[in-house]
Amino acid sequence: MSNVVDFDEALKVVRGQAGSLHKLETDGAPLLECLNRVLAEPVVADRDQPPFERSTRDGFAVRAEDASGPRRLIGQIRAGERWTSAPLQRGQAIEIMTGAPMPQGADAVVMVEHVELRDGSILLLQGRMVRTGENIVRRGSEARAGDVVLAEGTVIGGAEIALAAACGRSGLSVFRRPRVAIVATGDELVELDETPDEQQIRNSNSYGLAALVAKAGGDAVRLPIARDRSDDLEKLILEARSCDLLLLSGGVSMGKYDLVEEVLHEMEAEFFFTGVKMQPGKPVVFGTLPASGGFPAQFFFGLPGNPVSTQVTFHCFVEPLLRAMGGAEVSPPRFAQATLGEDVAGKPGLTRVLPARLTCDWARPEVRVVVWQGSGDLAANARANCYAVLPPDVERFRAGDVITVLLR
Numbered sequence: 001m002s003n004v005v006d007f008d009e010a011l012k013v014v015r016g017q018a019g020s021l022h023k024l025e026t027d028g029a030p031l032l033e034c035l036n037r038v039l040a041e042p043v044v045a046d047r048d049q050p051p052f053e054r055s056t057r058d059g060f061a062v063r064a065e066d067a068s069g070p071r072r073l074i075g076q077i078r079a080g081e082r083w084t085s086a087p088l089q090r091g092q093a094i095e096i097m098t099g100a101p102m103p104q105g106a107d108a109v110v111m112v113e114h115v116e117l118r119d120g121s122i123l124l125l126q127g128r129m130v131r132t133g134e135n136i137v138r139r140g141s142e143a144r145a146g147d148v149v150l151a152e153g154t155v156i157g158g159a160e161i162a163l164a165a166a167c168g169r170s171g172l173s174v175f176r177r178p179r180v181a182i183v184a185t186g187d188e189l190v191e192l193d194e195t196p197d198e199q200q201i202r203n204s205n206s207y208g209l210a211a212l213v214a215k216a217g218g219d220a221v222r223l224p225i226a227r228d229r230s231d232d233l234e235k236l237i238l239e240a241r242s243c244d245l246l247l248l249s250g251g252v253s254m255g256k257y258d259l260v261e262e263v264l265h266e267m268e269a270e271f272f273f274t275g276v277k278m279q280p281g282k283p284v285v286f287g288t289l290p291a292s293g294g295f296p297a298q299f300f301f302g303l304p305g306n307p308v309s310t311q312v313t314f315h316c317f318v319e320p321l322l323r324a325m326g327g328a329e330v331s332p333p334r335f336a337q338a339t340l341g342e343d344v345a346g347k348p349g350l351t352r353v354l355p356a357r358l359t360c361d362w363a364r365p366e367v368r369v370v371v372w373q374g375s376g377d378l379a380a381n382a383r384a385n386c387y388a389v390l391p392p393d394v395e396r397f398r399a400g401d402v403i404t405v406l407l408r
């Protein structure tokens with residue numbers, strides 16, 4: 001039974017399914033191999049951060065309450081050193097480097113540019129003042145020993161690796177990557193090691209999807225091309241059952257040889273939707289295959305075969321589900337906002353998700369759709385760096401309108 005839903009509804013359906021997943025097994029991995037993986041344990045600060053009261057400037061540790069007269073220099077503290085002599089007294093100053101621990105008795109740092117050195121003393125330059133706490137970060141103000149600094153479910157990037165390293169973690173517990181089977185369907189398709197006849201098409205979707213799967217934290221398993229025959233499709237769908245998620249491309253539209261939905265039906269699939277009111281991407285289907293042959297129930301997407309539609313529907317629906325399957329917090333596709341740089345026509349009844357180029361001087365991100373020949377135009381898709389998301393039933397979007405963009 002056909003169930004074609006609005007774009008918003010489709011996002012909601014995926015979100016709902018993503019919220020009800022079981023966690024995958026965990027795995028220990030060396031820190032640098034955790035990049036783009038999902039944390040399966042909280043990371044805890046092993047000591048206060050910073051571990052001592054730290055100077056944030058090269059300058060002089062002083063007492064703020066001292067008057068503006070000369071302060072006598074009594075020593076120096078470099079980063080990595082500690083002041084072990086008597087606490088700083090009134091009228092004294094200690095030369096200090098960025099990152100060095102504050103000496104006892106001092107409560108501020110004056111930057112080296114703001115003083116004049118004269119006869120072994122420093123003098124504040126005209127008009128300069130010192131306030132208590134200036135240029136100092138208090139011990140434990142960033143994190144206290146025992147605080148959770150990274151929660152389970154965090155996707156690990158450069159910032160997270162640096163923080164884990166600061167906590168002394170040379171390895172982390174991460175979730176196993178979901179295994180994602182990719183089955184491209186179509187009699188016209190040939191693999192990359194074959195020379196296509198004029199009427200044949202290289203199986204680019206399989207590679208594009210494998211790349212997107214890897215980027216979204218999955219392990220791609222590229223299966224052979226399924227020909228447009230029910231038995232061949234069924235055989236490859238069964239071969240994919242050992243994976244956590246199945247992605248099919250092509251064969252989901254209205255053509256005589258578009259058999260994907262029919263075969264999935266025969267295999268007792270449940271469909272959450274059988275199309276989305278969007279362009280490109282309208283024929284996309286999402287559902288589950290029931291547990292069978294010792295394999296648990298399995299999510300699948302039938303993605304439209306047109307290569308731009310394949311990629312757009314991946315970003316909108318597959319990526320959020322895949323991230324959640326991998327243990328990450330459920331989150332929507334990566335939407336942002338930008339100002340439209342030119343007029344664009346809308347489509348009655350359909351949300352448009354058009355290949356577009358986002359340029360950004362820091363104050364005003366601007367987006368322009370890319371000239372394309374429709375949803376088979378891979379070259380246009382590669383000239384784009386995002387998608388312009390244009391809601392249905394607006395006849396014309398105007399230059400200057402603030403619109404949603406889908407980042408990729």
Ligand SMILES: Nc1nc2c(c(=O)[nH]1)N[C@H]1C(S)=C(S)[C@@H](COP(=O)(O)OP(=O)(O)OC[C@H]3O[C@@H](n4cnc5c(N)ncnc54)[C@H](O)[C@@H]3O)O[C@H]1N2
Pocket residue numbers: 184185186188189201202203204205206249250251252253254255258280281282283303304305306307309375376
């Ligand atoms: N009468 C109608 N025709 C079509 C409709 C419709 O509603 N009524 N929808 C159109 C839309 S929208 C799309 S998108 C396509 C999707 O069709 P399928 O998912 O069934 O895909 P195919 O027909 O198999 O292929 C479409 C197109 O993409 C090329 N392709 C397919 N697989 C790959 C691959 N692995 N690598 C590279 N290119 C691939 C294929 O050669 C076709 O050119 O249907 C419209 N038709």
Ligand code: MOO
Pocket residue numbers: 278279280281282283304306308309375376
């Ligand atoms: O999903 Mo189709 O992309 O409009 O050709």
